[in-house]
Amino acid sequence: MIDLNGRVVLVTGAGGTIGAGIARQFEAAGARVVRHRGREDGDLRTEARRVVDEAAAEHGRLDAVVNNAGVQPVEPLAGMTVEQWQSVVDTNLTGPFAVTQAAVRHLPEGGSITHIASVEGTHPAPGHAHYAASKAALIMHARAAALEYGPRGIRVNAVSPGLISRPGIEEQWPEGVERWRTAAPLGRLGTPEDVGDACVFLASDLARWVTGHDLVVDGGVTARPTW
Template identity: 85%
Template sequence: MIDLSGKVVLVTGAGGTIGSGIAQRFSDAGALVVRHNGVEDGDLRTSAQRVVEEAFARHGRLDAVVNNAGVQPVEPLPDMTVSQWQSVVDTNLTAPFAVTQAAASLLPAGGSVTHIASIEGSHPAPGHAHYAASKAALIMHARAAALEYGPRGIRVNTVSPGLITRPGIESQWPEGVARWRSAAPLTRLGTPEDIGNACVFLASDLASWITGHDLVVDGGVTARPTW
């Protein structure tokens, strides 16, 4: 129902499970998608300007960016090294900052940036201190960027996914999947397309008065009482 024909969208981390779903949904909506596939395309902290400029040059315009590239390692906080902490923060927070800064100079009024955050930005899990902290900071970066880029007509939001299905997750983590299904009011895992749909909406004119917002896409699991 959303038509993005002629719009150009840059999706980082498009080679991953969620990223490929996001890219596909933009393509389904008629957008021209420039896919940054991850590590093989370079460190976004230092290559952001090049990646954004190449996306613009490919089609002569850039209308939206989705900062999806990220990592989610597991490491208990007492054992975590500064290097492990910094690596996650650099990838999940510093890179989106760099991409957003580079893109803002090329996006038109009405352009948008969407960060892929996580429900762990407000509901951390054991072993994910660096990940949860980086996603919480990413949500706040989007709000700050919305404040500063808003006068130029550029909107910045976040999408916070819950547990998203991927090949093998049912057999690799059966107890976690079972806990999720029992906790989520909609009783299922999310799909990459669910996240893609949210991103397409936020990049469309239907969201033209939405900025600085964190759109939670989790099947309702964060509505579950914790006591």
């Protein structure tokens, strides 16, 4: 088992299904978790410094950050407005950018930042042009940040989940769930805990030489040939 006793971790978007699962797995590993719950704490694009400073002050230190807060609306590209595009980019990309900038002021050598991206960062879906583009950029931001913060001993990575189970998904999208299960070599949807375990690993000393990496957690779907 990974032991993160004494470590303090900030998880943004911890009020959602995936964010709550990430927080639980860090707590199971012994970390103290500061849960940012999204809109109630303001827009991370402008409030990042306050959120990060308060997280560090709460326990007197900050060792890792998971940038999980995000949105996933569905809008056809042909009718998408600039405002709809910008709203997704602000939340999914500019928010993590701002949190990362704020966090490195507190993180020690050996500190870790993990962005929650998506398999749609490399495999877009219809109606998700803004979402897929923001997640692709988030993966590249992790790599760029890994280059610049590596000399300070801070690692930056991404986790790209596939389809993650949530309450009601079987009833809301039965055909999509069935398609995913058929495509996945492991034959199931992911769980929030699957994503959380990947984040715990990347924040731990087991990943001390892993930075600039996109860890895909999708049950093997993206390994399947498309021809």
